[in-house]
Amino acid sequence: MAVFSGSGGGGALLVDGLEAHGLTLPQLSDATVQAISKVFPPTHRQLPFDFGMLNPQAEPDPEVKGGGVGIAVDRAMSDPAVGAGLLLLTTQPWQEKVVEAAISAADRTNKPLAFVQGAGNHGDIARRMLREAGHGYFDSPHDAFKVLAVLAHRKEPEPATLPVTGCGVPDDLPSGFLTEPDARKLLEANGIPTTRWSFAKDADAAVRAAQEIGTAVAIKAVSAAIVHKSDIGAVRLGVQGDSAVHDACETIAQAARAAGVPKLDGYLVTEMWRADAELILGIQNDPEFGPLVMVGAGGVLVELMKDVQLRPAPLSHAMAREMLDGLRSRALLNGFRGRPPADLDAIADVLVRLGSIAAASNGRVQELDINPLFVAGNRIVAADARATLA
Structure with missing residues (x-):
């Protein structure tokens, strides 16, 4: 994690917070050190970068705005040892120039660069600049650390290479809210069993x-x-x-x-069925994130536990198993109090099929809920369903 700040103290505080979130400050390569040699003195050519030590007479780079700031951020973010960056904006003079330079450098990399606005009301102009340029920001370094830690530690998702199962949305289904028989036809057409x-x-x-x-x-x-x-x-x-x-x-x-x-x-x-556990599964279409697949504690526990996992569609089998493992109620599927353990692969298969429906429908499936999905050992079946089609 590359760290940039307008002061040495601010940078030091950020570095202290890295370890608590499982993040590290990398050692820059000799090539990067050479590339910033004209903008930083020899004592300040390793991270964290303190913009207060920049050489104001450094020769500009025509591809990066903002003189030394732009060059420092651009070169550090390009270093192979850097996976992401964190830039703290303080009440330093010419904050808008710093933001302009950092945005220019951020737009040249495919690595995440998080901005923390620590200047209170003094930073409102910079906030507006970041929003208009399509860059988010945090008002707290702790929030930035949480997000960056998730990005750093997430597993590279297994490609959802399974073929689309079933037929998506049958042509004979109407638009709008579906009655339960029609919702069941949608599930069955895609290989999802029902009672x-x-x-x-x-x-x-x-x-x-x-x-x-x-x-x-x-x-x-x-x-x-x-x-x-x-x-x-x-x-x-x-x-x-x-x-x-x-x-x-x-x-x-x-x-x-x-x-x-x-x-x-x-x-x-x-x-009628006697289930050992009940789950809720479904599809949600989020205006920002697109089609999402959901799984959670179902039946009467939906509102009580609010135990839900969401992933973007489509899903691989491994991603579906990860969702199940992330449930707080996961123990109910393990054979709780002498009940037979659930067939997690069968449940994951239903999630994969829901992901295929969501991805293949191109937004036509606006909402689909299976609640409950009855689980009785290796027997998995949808007991109720509702759906809305565009």
């Missing part, structure tokens, strides 16, 4: 669907006007027997009418 299910137009059809499933079932309202079915009482669990199924459908229809939905498309009838 056995059937769509029933009315209560009689729901009875026949439950008979075919042959066990206790869950029954849910189907309507694009209902986003959160359970919130309005439009879900019934553990329903068994013809009369119970018929009564459940009527209860759901009444709940929907009370919520302002006069007519349902029908009912979703699904098998």
Whole structure:
């Protein structure tokens, strides 16, 4: 980490903070030392660089603005031993000139150069210059260290070389908020398993669907006007027997009418499962970062734990496993209290498939949630899903 400052004391403080974050101050090569010999005296040709020691009469470099400052930053950032830079702006005179020079040098390198504005209100002009030039800044060196430490210690991601699985978004799906049957079709078209299910137009059809499933079932309202079915009482669990199924459908229809939905498309009838763990998985489209894949503690734990990992799509299998390992609730997947350990590779495969959907849809999948994904040993299945298509 190259360190630059307008004062020797400021540079020394930054150097002290490097070790605490697992960062080091490199030794510059002989070639770099030679390249800065005209702008620094012999005693100051190794990092940290103190701009107060620059030679004001140094010959300028036509490719870098800002005289000695630009040359010092440019040459140091070009050194093979330097992976990133940290520049502290203080209340030194001509701060705007320093920023202009540093921006010029930063634009010539593909290495991150972090700016710390330590001059309070005195630095507002420099802040504006940095924003307009597309460079971020920190008001605290501690925040800068945290970010640079993450950049320095991140593993080089395994290329997401797996082919796109499935077909992306089937052509027959409508735009807007999808009903759960359509969301399930999206998952199944891309190789993501769901609980056995059937769509029933009315209560009689729901009875026949439950008979075919042959066990206790869950029954849910189907309507694009209902986003959160359970919130309005439009879900019934553990329903068994013809009369119970018929009564459940009527209860759901009444709940929907009370919520302002006069007519349902029908009912979703699904098998019941006993899961060892529940996860939430999904796709989010961030306006700044693009499509992201999400995994976290699911079911009733979503709001309680807020235990979520996000990665940009597409994903490799190794990246998906890293996401699972980063969950605070990871122990629940290890065979907690005698339950069978989860098949982490199978869960990772679902994440990879979600990443493929997100990457291949070119933004059409605005949002997709699987909550919960039931996990029972090596059995992985989506029990509920919702999605919004552009």
